[in-house]
Structures are given as C-alpha cells and as structure tokens.
Amino acid sequence: MATEVQRAPQTTDMADGPEEPMSVRLRSLQLGEAERRRDGGSWRRRITWLIALAAIAGGAGLAAKYRGTGGAGELKEFEAFSFGAPKPAESLQLAGFVYPRHVVKITPRSAGTIIEFPVSVGDKVTKGQLIAQVDPTTYQAQVDQAKASLEMAQIQLRELQNGALPEEIAAAEALRDQAKATAEFLKSELERRIELNKRNNDAVTDAEMVQTVSKYTEAQATLRNQEQQVALIKRGPREERIAAAEAEVRRNEAALANSQYWRLVTRLESPIDGVVLRKTAEAGEDIHPELAFTSLCEVADMNDLLAQVDVQEDSLKDVQIGQKCVIVPDAYKDQKYEAHVSFIEPVLNVARGVGTVHVKIDNPDDRLMVNMNCQVTFEPDATKAAAAENSVPTVPQSALLKDGDQSYVYVVENQIAHKRVVELGATVDSDVEIKSGLTKGDIVIQAPASDLQDGQSVKIRTQASA
Numbered sequence: 001m002a003t004e005v006q007r008a009p010q011t012t013d014m015a016d017g018p019e020e021p022m023s024v025r026l027r028s029l030q031l032g033e034a035e036r037r038r039d040g041g042s043w044r045r046r047i048t049w050l051i052a053l054a055a056i057a058g059g060a061g062l063a064a065k066y067r068g069t070g071g072a073g074e075l076k077e078f079e080a081f082s083f084g085a086p087k088p089a090e091s092l093q094l095a096g097f098v099y100p101r102h103v104v105k106i107t108p109r110s111a112g113t114i115i116e117f118p119v120s121v122g123d124k125v126t127k128g129q130l131i132a133q134v135d136p137t138t139y140q141a142q143v144d145q146a147k148a149s150l151e152m153a154q155i156q157l158r159e160l161q162n163g164a165l166p167e168e169i170a171a172a173e174a175l176r177d178q179a180k181a182t183a184e185f186l187k188s189e190l191e192r193r194i195e196l197n198k199r200n201n202d203a204v205t206d207a208e209m210v211q212t213v214s215k216y217t218e219a220q221a222t223l224r225n226q227e228q229q230v231a232l233i234k235r236g237p238r239e240e241r242i243a244a245a246e247a248e249v250r251r252n253e254a255a256l257a258n259s260q261y262w263r264l265v266t267r268l269e270s271p272i273d274g275v276v277l278r279k280t281a282e283a284g285e286d287i288h289p290e291l292a293f294t295s296l297c298e299v300a301d302m303n304d305l306l307a308q309v310d311v312q313e314d315s316l317k318d319v320q321i322g323q324k325c326v327i328v329p330d331a332y333k334d335q336k337y338e339a340h341v342s343f344i345e346p347v348l349n350v351a352r353g354v355g356t357v358h359v360k361i362d363n364p365d366d367r368l369m370v371n372m373n374c375q376v377t378f379e380p381d382a383t384k385a386a387a388a389e390n391s392v393p394t395v396p397q398s399a400l401l402k403d404g405d406q407s408y409v410y411v412v413e414n415q416i417a418h419k420r421v422v423e424l425g426a427t428v429d430s431d432v433e434i435k436s437g438l439t440k441g442d443i444v445i446q447a448p449a450s451d452l453q454d455g456q457s458v459k460i461r462t463q464a465s466a
Contacts, residue, residue, distance in 0.1 A: 342358045
C-alpha cells in the first residue's frame with residue numbers, strides 16, 4: 001500500500017527566518033528546523049523526498065543533454081536525405097543572349113546621291129525588295145557609250161569576215177586591165193623607137209629613149225600591183241586581221257558588261273527575307289564608298305534565331321550537339337522556347353576559361369529581339385538520367401561515422417536519431433555504396449555531429465536525395 005503523506009500545517013520559525021517555498025527547498029535539499037523535528041519529518045519521509053529529488057534532477061539532466069546546448073525545448077538541427085531515392089538529373093542553367101544567324105549589311109558600291117530610301121528600322125522586307133536607289137544618270141551614259149563602241153567593233157569584224165563585194169572586185173580588175181593596157185602601149189612605143197634607131201641613129205635622142213624605158217618600167221610595176229590587189233581582194237583578209245577584230249569585239253563587250261554592272265548596283269535590294277535592324281543614311285545624302293566603307297542598313301532573318309551561351313570548361317562535358325534546351329527571355333519570364341544545341345565553338349576563351357555554345361531556337365516569334373538577355377536550361381542527357389535511376393544506393397562520406405571497425409549512420413524516426421550499423425561497398429566519387437543496414441526511404445542525417453547520441457531528439461532542417 002502506498003504511504004499517505006499528510007500535509008503539515010505551515011508554521012514559521014523566527015529563528016530560521018521567513019520560510020521558502022517547498023519546491024525551492026527541495027531543489028536545494030534543505031528542510032526547516034520544525035520540519036526536521038516534528039513527527040512528519042521521519043527518516044522514511046526524508047528518504048522519499050531524496051529519491052524524488054534525484055529523479056527530478058536526473059530527468060532534467062537527460063532532457064538538457066538531448067535538447068542540446070540551447071535554451072529549454074531547443075533541438076539540434078541536421079540536414080538529412082532519403083536513402084535510396086534516385087538523384088534528380090541535374091540541369092545546367094546559364095545566362096545568354098539572342099542573336100540572328102544571318103545578318104546582312106547593305107553596302108553601296110556606286111558613288112552618287114541617294115534618290116530613294118523607302119525602308120525604316122523595324123520594317124519587314126522580302127528578298128529582292130528595294131532598299132535604296134543611287135542616282136544612275138552617269139552610269140547609264142557609260143552604258144550607252146559602251147554599247148556604241150561594241151556595235152562599231154562588231155561591224156568591222158563582219159566586214160572582214162564577209163570579204164570584198166563583187167563591185168569591189170570588178171573595180172580592182174578594171175584598174176588591173178587599165179594598168180595592163182598602159183603597159184602594153186608603152187611597150188609598143190619602146191619597140192617602135194628602138195626600130196627607128198636601127199634605121200637612123202639620130203631618129204630618137206638618148207633622152208627620149210630613157211624616158212620611154214622609164215615609163216614602160218613604171219607601167220609594168222603598176223600592172224603587177226593591180227594584179228596583186230585583185231588577188232588579195234578575191235582571197236579575203238588575213239586571219240590575223242580577223243582575230244584582231246574579234247578581240248576588239250570582246251574588249252568592247254567586257255566594257256559594256258562593266259558599265260552595266262555599275263548601273264545595276266545603283267539599285268540596292270534586300271538579299272534575304274528579314275527585318276531592318278539599323279539604318280545609317282537617308283534620301284538626298286551623297287555616298288562615296290571608294291573613300292569610306294560603310295553600310296546603309298542591316299537586315300536580319302528573325303526566323304533563324306540562336307542564343308549564345310558561355311559555358312565553364314568543366315561543364316562542357318554536359319553539353320552535346322543536338323541536346324534539347326529551354327530558353328526563357330528575361331523580358332518574358334512566363335514564356336518558354338524550345339531549342340537545341342546547334343554548334344560548339346572549337347576554341348576556348350583562355351582568360352575566362354569558358355567555351356561558347358550556340359543554341360538554335362526552334363519556335364521563335366515576334367517577341368524575341370536581337371541581343372535580348374535570356375536564361376538557357378540544358379536538359380540532362382537521357383542516358384545519364386537512366387543511369388542515375390538504376391544506380392546502387394549510396395550515402396555521402398560525411399554521413400558515415402566510425403566505431404572501431406564498424407561504420408554507422410544516424411537514421412531519424414519521429415524526430416529521434418537512431419544509430420544504424422551499415423556494411424560499406426565501393427566508393428563512388430564522394431559517396432559510398434551501402435550493401436546492408438539501410439532500407440530504401442530511411443531518413444539519414446547528412447553530417448551528424450560527433451557528440452550526437454543514439455536516441456537523441458533532433459530536428460530535420462531539409463531532406464535531400466542521396
């Protein structure tokens with residue numbers, strides 16, 4: 001039977017001073033003089049009080065020990081993870097900017113005055129559309145002059161190729177016949193005078209004879225010349241003269257093509273479908289490309305956009321050609337664009353230790369702008385994700401503690417840390433395989449303190465996957 005404890009009436013002892021509350025005197029193991037003397041202060045009662053006091057003190061010590069060094073009710077916090085849960089495949093997210101693959105600078109070649117410039121910045125243009133027109137008057141005059149020179153050269157060539165006309169041949173033959181007749185007359189005259197001298201030495205003077213011989217000789221030469229002329233006309237021009245005439249025709253054709261080119265390039269057209277990004281001149285301005293090379297405007301194909309991203313060298317292993325990406329512009333954080341890695345530049349930036357990756361945007365729209373900042377997320381490789389899913393369960397080395405030859409971890413159940421001995425396997429990077437001792441789903445403390453005790457109450461700050 002339990003001993004009934006009767007409360008004694010409170011009394012005051014002036015010698016002992018004012019009486020303190022019983023709870024205070026119990027904590028300090030003190031009793032008043034009257035309580036020690038009266039019947040209720042027997043040894044049995046004192047032993048009962050001492051046992052109760054020791055129990056209270058021991059319980060308070062254990063509670064303080066398991067609660068940590070903080071105030072009353074404060075628990076130590078630890079990070080923990082779920083053992084055996086597959087590690088989520090990590091996604092690489094980096095900042096980049098949008099740019100068009102094709103940007104064309106419309107640059108003038110012909111000097112002159114701009115007489116038309118019908119486009120403005122932001123205008124959509126199509127291939128072949130007029131961008132600007134330079135005054136073509138001077139260039140058109142050069143074209144006309146080249147055409148006339150070519151026509152003259154072609155006529156001369158045809159004349160040589162066709163040969164002499166029948167009338168020209170007849171005229172040459174007539175001159176030949178005339179020279180022949182003259183030569184025959186002078187021959188007969190010379191023969192007559194020679195015969196006269198035979199009859200009478202004084203019939204023809206020496207001067208007359210010399211003159212007659214000279215005229216006959218000259219007539220013979222004229223006859224030979226006319227005969228050669230007839231032969232040449234009938235045979236036609238020499239091959240060299242025809243070749244020279246043909247070369248002259250080609251020279252004039254090239255001159256005409258050159259003048260036509262300079263006339264043509266006075267009209268500046270868009271070589272692609274795109275949007276006008278920049279414009280540096282207006283109608284009425286004079287341009288001199290031979291003095292200063294400058295573009296009049298820039299046109300970009302906004303249907304072929306990419307994002308340029310700098311990737312740290314140690315992360316390049318996680319980027320492959322064709323890898324899927326998601327692009328989120330800084331200006332439209334609720335808008336996502338599908339993309340894929342188009343190409344990786346083969347040269348690293350030594351000073352910054354980065355490689356440049358270009359990501360093609362698969363579904364661009366009018367909201368995307370050139371040089372717009374964006375966030376590019378590289379989706380993890382499917383093979384690596386599957387390998388992580390099927391990998392052997394591990395724990396980080398920071399979760400392991402040693403007790404002699406045994407390794408153990410702390411598993412948390414209902415905010416109580418329990419010591420769990422484990423069998424280790426191979427070491428994988430900073431993790432260690434667990435062969436036995438843990439069950440999938442156990443909550444394991446990430447980095448237990450060295451003074452953590454089995455059965456101690458703890459508080460879990462976060463839970464990560466091992």
